[in-house]
Amino acid sequence: MNVVEDNPAQHRFELPIDASHEVAAAYYRMDGDQVVLTHTIVPKRFSGQGLGSQLARGTFDAIRSSGRKVVLLCPFMAAFYARHPEYADIVATETQND
16 A cells, blocks of 8 residues: 655645556645645546545545644545544634635
8 A cells, every 4th residue: 555645845645556657646735734625636547446535544644643734625535524524633614814
């Protein structure tokens, strides 16, 4: 199992996909100390293999370990959270600038 890593230079969490040198990515922007997840991409040829869920779980775990909160603007990440309420402790209901 590959590990999700934060790539702050690209503003995304990345999940490497085998030896293909491709990544599944969860894009974000920072709002103070909150991570605002905006968009998730899994290369089409890898869809249906559970990579999106693996990316989501790794992203949520990385945010939790950083002590930050997450805002879910990305529909995929919001749907993942709806199925995994164990991440309620890190989900913010609005951005800090609201």
